[in-house]
Amino acid sequence: MSAANAEWPHLFRSGSADAPVLLMLHGTGGDEQQISRLAAALDPTAAVLAPRGRVQENGMNRWFRRLSEGVFDTDDVARRADDLAGFLVWARDRYELGDRPMVAVGFSNGANIALALALLRPEVLARVIAFSGMHPLDGLPAGGEGTTAARVAAGDLAASALLLVNGESDPMAPLPSVQRLVTVLEQGGARVEQVLRPGGHGIAKTDVAAAVKWLA
Numbered sequence: 783m784s785a786a787n788a789e790w791p792h793l794f795r796s797g798s799a800d801a802p803v804l805l806m807l808h809g810t811g812g813d814e815q816q817i818s819r820l821a822a823a824l825d826p827t828a829a830v831l832a833p834r835g836r837v838q839e840n841g842m843n844r845w846f847r848r849l850s851e852g853v854f855d856t857d858d859v860a861r862r863a864d865d866l867a868g869f870l871v872w873a874r875d876r877y878e879l880g881d882r883p884m885v886a887v888g889f890s891n892g893a894n895i896a897l898a899l900a901l902l903r904p905e906v907l908a909r910v911i912a913f914s915g916m917h918p919l920d921g922l923p924a925g926g927e928g929t930t931a932a933r934v935a936a937g938d939l940a941a942s943a944l945l946l947v948n949g950e951s952d953p954m955a956p957l958p959s960v961q962r963l964v965t966v967l968e969q970g971g972a973r974v975e976q977v978l979r980p981g982g983h984g985i986a987k988t989d990v991a992a993a994v995k996w997l998a
Contacts, residue, residue, distance in 0.1 A: 804887050808891075863898040900942055914954065
């Protein structure tokens with residue numbers, strides 16, 4: 783495995799041997815220390831794997847480039863999702879995780895990279911809790927081999943399960959994009975649970991409660 787994966791900034795806590803691994807993915811401007819604190823509220827027995835996004839935007843950590851607010855560089859999204867997949871394969875070996883289930887828990891930009899990874903590399907990541915996420919590949923053209931629909935054929939996501947938690951009036955993760963994502967996921971065979979609440983971008987107490995229930 784590439785030495786670059788060993789050098790990826792991250793933290794790891796082993797947790798109970800029979801508990802899942804929570805892959806904690808921060809939002810723009812966050813880091814692995816900040817997002818990892820959420821793990822205890824979701825499952826205090828779980829192992830925690832929290833890498834840091836390696837893209838910089840005005841000094842803020844991110845997971846992939848964006849062209850403007852809400853407009854993603856979809857080529858970079860796909861490339862960074864592959865990079866993260868490589869890190870996860872390395873981490874399973876490095877920390878002797880075996881076949882322990884891994885659940886990505888992402889907020890905002892972290893939710894979006896988790897969703898991209900689930901769409902493009904479901905053999906690496908099949909469980910996602912996405913707080914304030916949206917369709918990470920929404921900017922791809924309507925036709926051709928590079929579209930999400932072309933990459934995610936019917937049945938490709940049959941082993942995948944995702945919880946999408948969004949605010950109904952979130953300008954940073956607009957509901958039309960979220961609904962297009964749900965359509966793509968379900969067409970791929972994924973089991974999708976969607977929770978909508980009043981309000982905008984963020985993680986409310988009710989969001990955490992919904993995630994705890996979904997994990998159980």
